[in-house]
Amino acid sequence: MxxxxxxxxxxxxxxxxxxxxxxxxxxxxxxxxxxxxxxxxxxxxxxxxxxxxxxxxxxxxxxxxxxxxxxxxxxxxxxxxxxxxxxxxxxxxxKIPNEEFKQYVMLQSKSESIWQEAREKADFSLFQPYLEKLVDYNKKFATYWGYEDNIYDALLHNYEPGVTTKTLDEVFPKLRKSLTDLVERINQSSVKPDPSVLQGHFPKQDQEAFSIEILKKMGYDFEAGRLDDTIHPFAISLNQNDVRITTRYDEEDFRMAVFGTIHEGGHALYEQNIDAKLANTPLATGTSMGIHESQSLFWENFLGRNKDFWQSHYELFKNYAPTQFEQVSLDKFYQAVNEVKPSFIRIEADELTYPLHIMIRYELEKALINSEIEVKDLPKLWNEKMVDYLGIEPPTDREGVLQDIHWAGGDFGYFPSYALGYMYAAQFKNVMEKELNIKDIIASGDFAPIRQWLTKNVHQYGKMKKPLQIIEDVTNEQLNPDYLVAYLTEKYSSIYSL
Amino acid sequence: MxxxxxxxxxxxxxxxxxxxxxxxxxxxxxxxxxxxxxxxxxxxxxxxxxxxxxxxxxxxxxxxxxxxxxxxxxxxxxxxxxxxxxxxxxxxxxKIPNEEFKQYVMLQSKSESIWQEAREKADFSLFQPYLEKLVDYNKKFATYWGYEDNIYDALLHNYEPGVTTKTLDEVFPKLRKSLTDLVERINQSSVKPDPSVLQGHFPKQDQEAFSIEILKKMGYDFEAGRLDDTIHPFAISLNQNDVRITTRYDEEDFRMAVFGTIHEGGHALYEQNIDAKLANTPLATGTSMGIHESQSLFWENFLGRNKDFWQSHYELFKNYAPTQFEQVSLDKFYQAVNEVKPSFIRIEADELTYPLHIMIRYELEKALINSEIEVKDLPKLWNEKMVDYLGIEPPTDREGVLQDIHWAGGDFGYFPSYALGYMYAAQFKNVMEKELNIKDIIASGDFAPIRQWLTKNVHQYGKMKKPLQIIEDVTNEQLNPDYLVAYLTEKYSSIYSL
Missing domain, CATH: 1.20.58 (Methane Monooxygenase Hydroxylase; Chain G, domain 1)
Structure with missing residues (x-):
């Protein structure tokens, strides 16, 4: 041959x-x-x-x-x-015996539907036996795959190859300290954003029209994708020329759809802009969950929640929004969409407390996989950590341990990607700022240079480069939480006059 | 074992x-x-x-x-x-060599896109070489499959097993004679329906709302299906619990969407009501294209274009329709939706001239497969037959030989199903009338007894019974065009005062 x-x-x-x-x-x-x-x-x-x-x-x-x-x-x-x-x-x-793989796939599918029921009923006991099995399978798989230091590393590898428990255990406590310090100072600030100014009936089709306009400015190609409604928003690549996004509309609160669409749009831009030469290979997709999240969070936070963006787009927004916003000043609006307030639900958390939600999940799943805690104790441990990290306790498990689908799908090792992505995004932004005048670009309403920079430095490579190689090549350093902390400190010091 | x-x-x-x-x-x-x-x-x-x-x-x-x-x-x-x-x-x-099958699948896919272009440009010459290859493959396949009398029978078998060229050559001329006689008498009638009363801006969402209401009355289960927009309407069964329909909205002419939705709804009812015990077998679908079409045409014509239906539903229709219809009497409306007028496009044809469009296609494809005519002569032959059967000549091939997708997909032997389905439907109606008071049922607005009768006699069996066995079991006779002729004669004699 x-x-x-x-x-x-x-x-x-x-x-x-x-x-x-x-x-x-x-x-x-x-x-x-x-x-x-x-x-x-x-x-x-x-x-x-x-x-x-x-x-x-x-x-x-x-x-x-x-x-x-x-x-x-x-x-x-x-x-x-x-x-x-x-x-x-x-x-x-x-390394996974065929029969075990089959059993596991069936268990995943079954568990997701049981989880749904358990969540609706806020009854963890329904889900517990399934979660126990899922944890057992993941422990077994981790052993099959092998690891050096910590069994959990074998699972992390599925989502963020190269990142280990050792790294996370160094970075997360630092990040946590900075974030909780900031939250504490914010709590003592006399500035109190008023999120009630954001409420009001905002018809779905108007939210959609505004979101589509922003997606187009971001460079999302509607000839190679589409936007649909769903319950749990996601982006999905069928191939580079068919990358779909979904969003959820709450007619009483536009934030879900508007920020959600920008977020999923960020994921979609990554997949749409992978080099065409990678088509029909396993390399034609994002290189890791963490790098993927760096793209969605970049757009959601650095564009969508940014003051320059609203300065230049608040009028456009008001064209679509209910008349009430005529009475709301840009400053009040900007403060309100950036209110920091500990909350139960991860996907509704603000920029600042979001990473704390991730750390809770990381610590729990790492302990589960290391057999340091048992599934049956999860609800109690979850609530304790919520009090410890965020100072609030979920009223039921629906707002607590049952809120995320990830574990029901057997996705252990996935959660850290969200926080990693956030740190990566801030690192990218730091470099981008040296090459582009981001402020002017956002103000101009033509975001193409930002998208092009991300394509040149990240998107195009697909899986040609591993995640840590991308970070190294773009930033000349390794994972570093300082840029995220600096960004958050500067932004929130200004908003809350710290 | x-x-x-x-x-x-x-x-x-x-x-x-x-x-x-x-x-x-x-x-x-x-x-x-x-x-x-x-x-x-x-x-x-x-x-x-x-x-x-x-x-x-x-x-x-x-x-x-x-x-x-x-x-x-x-x-x-x-x-x-x-x-x-x-x-x-x-x-x-x-019987088909693997390599030929593969080539053929690729040819089909390619031909459909070329046909689309040829149709847009009204240029048959683009499509001709592909159609020649498709005809050649079908001749070859027919030879592989074998036949008794006529090579075309081998293809007919794919869509309507049991029906042969011999049967069609007996039935179609009879039907043609009756239809053209009727059309001639209609042309001489002093009654002239005025279709202009139907025109006017009718917003898509209102057409959709009315169509959905009718679908629900027919018993279409929206928990086991959905309705979407498309260019060429169709119904498709993913499984018995997921049978989707599509329609096309013309905001200046509601007939396309309203009658189209009822038609596709008829197909969908068939698939939704197949006995659950046939699930996960190849029997869990309609038994033939002809029987399928009998279901869609039953609902479209005997319900949707029926006077009793409009008598009881015209008010409902007017709730959704533009105000102009307030000025249009039921009689004028009913006449207008049943106007008989030879036209170029099959899917826009009226009830009476529709079968003539089918016969033209049948005669041409039978002659092609029997090598009696050549592909290159199709446009000319098509137009000649249009003049002969309908008295009109298409201005371009877009309104002529290029209008249907079937041949581009390699579907030879499919067209007769439409006319067979129409005859079957009339045969079913004749029996149903002896058991049910269809007039009263339609007037009541609760069409469940009709749907139940069709489920009991047709739907439930899926492919458990062959098409001709269903006809035999339900009607105690074989294919018989007389019922269709009787129905059309009675209906149009009344409308046109013949």
Whole structure:
């Protein structure tokens, strides 16, 4: 077999892999946006089946044979990384016995629906036995995959390769100290933003029209994507030319949809701007959850919650918004959308307290995987940490340990990405500021230079670069929480006259 | 291997087959309703890949082994029919060499996009080379599949098993004679319906609200389906609990959406009401295109274009419609929606001239497959037949031979189903009238008894019964055009005072 023909065969397999992934993504998108109620049950079978087929392909002997033949042979950079990436996928997947994988996929699907019920009823005991099994599987998988220092590192690797418990345990306490200090000073400030000025009936179609206008200014390509309603907003890439975003409209509070759309738009820009040469390879997607979140948070916080943005876009906003905003000054508005106030629900948290929510989850899941705590004690431990970190206690588990879907889907090791992404974003911003006049760009209403900078430095590479390599290449340093702390300190000192 | 375990394994394979079909259907639905423009190209690859996987499964040695072991062994009726149906699929598929199947799937996909361009430009020459290849493939496939009298029968079998060229050549001329006689008498009538009373701006959301209300009265289950916009309306079953319909809104002419929705709703009721015990087998769908069309046309014509319906629903309609209809009497309205007037476009044709459009297509495709005419002569022959059957000549091929997508998708043998369905529908109505007071039911606004009758006699069986067996069981006779002729004669004699 000539090397050429091996590569051609390998590319064929990657195309099949890509096709399965697109079918699975479409199925997920449909289940979260369009599917009629009674269709869900059968659809779960379809997703399970396609996931199994994909898993079979990725663990097939034929896949491995081609990988072995290609490994180390001279070929272009894309193929090299594709082989490397595929080998890693192969090895990680092969370590899990087929039967266990199947059982686990079924457990995930079942657990998500049980979690939904438990959350509605605020009854953790319904979910507990499923969560126990999910934790057990994840411990087992972590052992199969292997790790150096901490078993939890094996799971972290799935979402943020290169980042370890050791790093997080250094960075998070520093960040926590800075944030809680800031929150304390804010609590003592005489400035009290008034979020009630934001309330009022704001029809869905007007919120949507404003959001679409902002998405277009960000450079989101509506010929390669679409915006739909959902309950839990997300962005999903079917392929680089079909990257969809979803949002949720609360007609009494526009913040959910407007900031949510900018956030998901940030994710989508990443996927839409990956180099076309990576198409039909496993490299044609964001390199990690953390880098992905750096893109969504960049746009949501540094643009959407930024004073320059509202200075230049408040009039546009008022064109779409109910008349009440005519009476609200820009300053009052800006203060209100940046109110800092400890809250129960992570996805509703403000910029400043958000990372504290993440740390609570990180500490709990790390302890679970290390067998230091038991699932049955989670509600109590959760509430204790809420009091400890945020000074408030959830009234029920619905506003507490049951609020997030992640654990129900078996996603342990995922949560830290949110905080990492936030720190990465601030690091990127620090470099970008040296090259671009962000203030002027935002004021101009044409955000193209920002998007182009992110594409040049981050988006285009897809999985060609690992997350920490991107950070290193762009910022010339490693993960560093100082930029985030500096940004938050400056911003909130100004808002709260600290 | 015990018989039980063979059956279990077979059921597993059928579940896989069902899963592929659902994924393919979802993909098609998305491509026709939601997909962003730039996503189409990659998606075509995904559809092609899934279709190939399904074909591999359906022609696999393993599938055949299980079928052979099960064939003739005592098992329940559903399994018996599933085995029979699967064996037929297997045998028909196996007769086509894999490589030819693959080439053909790619040709179909390519031809559809070329056809679209050719239609837009009204330039048949662009499409001609593709159509020639498609005809050649279909001739070849027909030869592989085999036939007794006429090569075209092998293709007809795909859509209406049991119906042959011989039957059609007997029935169609009779039907044509009756219809053209009626049209002639109508042309001489002094009654001239005035369709201009129907024109006026009718906002999409109001048309939609009225259509949804009628769909609900028909018994369409919105918890097991949904209604979306599209360019070429269709109904599609993902599974019995997820049967979606689509429609097109013309804000200057409500007929497209209102009658179209009732039509697609008729298809959807068939799929939603198949016996649940057929789920996850190839029997859980309509038994043939002809029987399917009998259901959509039943509702569209016998309900939607019926005087009793408008007598009891005109007020409801006026609630949604623009105020102009306040000035239009029920009689004028009813006459206008039933105007008979030869037209170029099949899907816009009235009840009476519609079957003539079908006959033109049938005669041309039969002659093509029998090598009696050549593709290059189609535009000329099409126009000649239009003059001959309908007395009008299309100004360009866009309104002529290029109007339908069917041939571009390789669907030869499909068109007759439309006329067969129409005749079947009239036969069903004749029997239903003996058991139900249709007039009273329609007047009552609760159409449940009609839907229940159709479910009991047709829907529930899915593919458990072959089309001609259903006709026989319900009507105690064979295909018979007399009922349709009688219905049309009575209805249009009354409207046109013949």
């Amino acid at each position: 000539s090397n050429q023909s091996v590569e051609t065969q390998f590319r064929e397999l990657l195309k099949e892999q890509t096709a399965y992934k697109e079918a699975i993504s479409l199925t997920h998108w449909d289940m979260r946006t369009k599917i009629p109620k009674k269709g869900v049950e059968q659809r779960s079978e379809v997703v399970g089946f396609l996931a199994e087929k994909l898993h079979q392909l990725e663990t097939s002997d034929r896949f491995k044979e081609l990988l072995d033949e290609l490994n180390g042979t001279p070929t272009d950079d894309v193929m090299k990384r594709a082989v490397e990436e595929s080998l890693e996928t192969y090895e990680r997947n092969r | 015990s018989n039980q375990s063979v059956e279990t394994q077979f059921r597993e394979l059928l579940k896989e087959q069902t899963a592929y079909k659902e994924a393919i259907s979802l993909t098609h639905w998305d491509m026709r309703t939601k997909i962003p423009k730039k996503g189409v190209e990659q998606r075509s690859e995904v559809v092609g890949f899934l279709a190939e996987k399904l074909h591999q499964l359906e022609t696999s040695d393993r599938f055949k082994e299980l079928l052979d072991e099960l064939n003739g062994t005592p098992t329940d009726d559903v399994m018996k029919r599933a085995v029979e149906e699967s064996l037929e699929t297997y045998e028909r598929n196996r």
